[in-house]
Amino acid sequence: LAALPLDDADPLAPVRAHLVPLDPDRADRPPALAATLAAVRQRGRVPDQVMMLLCGAALALGQDADAGELAASLAAEHRDRGGAGRLPTVLFFVAESEVFTGRHLDALGTATEALGLARDTGQRQWVSQFGSVLAYLDAAKGEEASCRRNAEEGLAGATAGAVSPGAPWAHWSLGLLDLGLGRAEAALARFERLTREPMRHHICAMRSVPDLVESAVRVGAPERAAEPLARFERWAGSVRQPWADALVLRCRGLLAADDRAEASYAAALELHDPDRRALEYARTALLYGEWLRRAQRKAEARGPLNDALEVFDRLGMRPWGERARAELTATGARDGGSRPADGAAGLTPQELQIARLAAQGLSNRAIAAQLFLSHRTVGYHLYKAYPKLGVASRGELKDCADRLGL
DSSP states (O other): OTTSOOOTTSTHHHHHHHHGGGSTTOOOOOOOHHHHHHHHHTTSSOOHHHHHHHHHHHHHTTOHHHHHHHHHHHHHHHHHTTOTTTHHHHHHHHHHHHHHTTOHHHHHHHHHHHHHHHHHTTOHHHHHHHHHHHHHHHHHHTOHHHHHHHHHHHHTTOBTTBOOTTHHHHHHHHHHHHHHTTOHHHHHHHHHHHTSTTTTTSHHHHHTHHHHHHHHHHTTOGGGGHHHHHHHHHHHHHHOOHHHHHHHHHHHHHHSOHHHHHHHHHHHHHHSOTTTSHHHHHHHHHHHHHHHHHTTOHHHHHHHHHHHHHHHHHHTOHHHHHHHHHHHHHTTOOOOOOOOOOGGGGSOHHHHHHHHHHHTTOOHHHHHHHHTOOHHHHHHHHHHHHHHHTOOSHHHHHHHHHHHTO
16 A cells, blocks of 8 residues: 555545554554544545445554444445445454454354355355354354354365465464363464464454463463564554553563562553453453462452453353352352353344344334345344343333343
């Protein structure tokens, strides 16, 4: 992009400026996505390809929530135009944003819908991509069989000399599965594959580095994390996002001598946003709680461990919840057992998506038009969702959605 001869009126010019801060030799703070978007739109009608490039640029800069909002607005435009064929491309940015911000239930609905659309429209590359995203969500929950099945779909379609489109997400997913189930050596091998060509420049290669660091520490080989972490630190320094700085501190806490680890963990928890990125907060809280318990500061460990357990249980992340619960038991806390998941956890992805739209006041026909379904299919899914949520009407559904944060 930097080599293209663009004049100031070209809609790509602001996008190029948006990406300049990724140059590791620059110290400028990246421009906000909203400012770049405004500059792009001042140039008149903007092609979809430019808007999607901007979504990808925002994700590369760690502006995950903003990228997701832009992609969601583009998806709404495609729905209004009946553009089912282009939706998988846009929905991939939505799903990535949802995964990166820990909104796993939302990501499940997005990826499931998009996978169906990709299959229906014969877009094999997106079948591969969304299969791998679903594998990641399975991995987080410790659902090994479905994770491996979806990852296989993501790895399918590779050609001679090239990996499949979904390969980076598939390898991250399988590594996360192994890490969650206590197979750190296998996890580390997966994550290290992402650090090598041809995948080392993929977004998953960067975002999986904190998992690689944890795996390396768990197998007693912290030196295997040195180069990837240095690369992640350079990236975090260029994007200047508090959540990325928090992950750097978490990694430093893992690698630090005992007398210096606590300061890194505490600083990381200060930077984490437990509301907008609850999962990363919980992962750091778990590691800090484990460190406190090993330091025989058992009473102090219970706070962060309980915080972590609440998030893991809410997201249905069974292996991580079991790990937090075991640590709590080791502190002498009384184990309250598995906390009941909220009603939304029992919904299928399509039921969740339809219930959310119905709670916003959309009619069955409006929902059907948006999701490219028949209104009878919408009614059937609502009929199945109501008892799972413990409601009997749309009025109750709205109250339930507000309570559960649907």
